[in-house]
């Protein structure tokens with residue numbers, strides 16, 4: 001059992017506030033991803049849990065215990081980093097087992113007062129072998145790091161973490177050295193492994209796709225604050241603000257400036273008819289219906305010819321600026337007067353660069369954000 005909890009955690013480097021009062025409760029066996037742009041404080045937040053940084057104020061718990069003053073080595077965590085730095089002169093077996101040699105364990109689990117003892121060579125060998133099997137690298141144990149591929153090296157680094165049988169895994173961009181294909185593969189492996197081992201895990205990445213595919217929950221961070229903590233579905237479908245809406249999802253959500261007028265969302269180039277329920281929410285949640293931002297994902301805009309319920313009310317005539325064929329769909333960058341946005345449409349589209357096409361907005365999928373606070377007014 002290992003829960004991790006951060007309560008009102010503030011971290012300053014000198015005057016600079018890097019973590020601005022963050023709160024999170026991570027359940028036993030859960031995998032939570034800290035995701036956000038570079039410099040937002042993800043690694044710092046993780047390092048506070050690890051004990052590599054001291055918090056300026058607030059409390060870090062592992063299980064029910066306050067660990068603020070517990071040194072990193074006594075927190076029963078294992079970390080995996082981007083630069084996993086294997087020892088080049090040691091083979092895989094020794095790289096994995098190295099950390100265990102100096103490690104002391106309780107001589108008698110039922111008697112905490114018994115003098116700790118070192119692990120014996122056979123015990124270490126046993127653990128290394130088991131980790132290698134879990135990681136599917138038992139045939140690589142005699143090799144040196146330079147004889148391994150990037151993915152295999154990453155597995156060895158994971159092996160070092162696994163053999164320690166920690167309460168918590170802390171992983172900071174562990175796959176970012178790998179090429180895209182291998183990264184996607186290792187991501188799946190890692191997820192399998194985490195479920196199999198059932199170890200509570202914090203995983204740091206700036207890659208939203210990685211966050212979406214790996215996380216039981218995602219903690220989406222910006223400017224030292226958790227903007228939203230939720231399941232991948234939550235943050236994707238119900239982003240609490242414009243930052244989360246724009247950060248999660250690729251290509252990004254479109255944002256279009258406008259105002260509410262009667263039942264319509266009015267922009268400088270076109271009008272869209274808003275569903276009743278949306279109007280009610282917007283009016284209830286903002287004091288400034290003249291300053292709004294409409295958000296819609298590219299996949300929620302379709303070529304009119306392929307739309308299931310085209311209606312003139314939510315159709316916009318646009319000029320095609322860029323057309324990219326992704327095989328499964330076609331990505332269009334389009335312009336309506338001074339407003340530009342993106343759409344992912346059916347591959348049958350007749351849209352070509354410099355021609356005009358009619359696009360339909362799926363109004364059941366839009367979000368409206370307050371122009372000033374950028375809060376989502378429609379969830």
Ligand SMILES: Nc1ncnc2c1ncn2[C@@H]1O[C@H](COP(=O)(O)OP(=O)(O)OP(=O)(O)O)[C@@H](O)[C@H]1O
Pocket residue numbers: 013018036037038039040041042043044045205206
């Ligand atoms: N030891 C330090 N002293 C001073 N400032 C620091 C220190 N460590 C981090 N920072 C600053 O704190 C902020 C957050 O850094 P952090 O490493 O947590 O970001 P990050 O979200 O992990 O970014 P990245 O995706 O680039 O790794 C940055 O502005 C960084 O410059």
Ligand SMILES: [Mg+2]
Pocket residue numbers: 042043044172
């Ligand atoms: Mg970082």
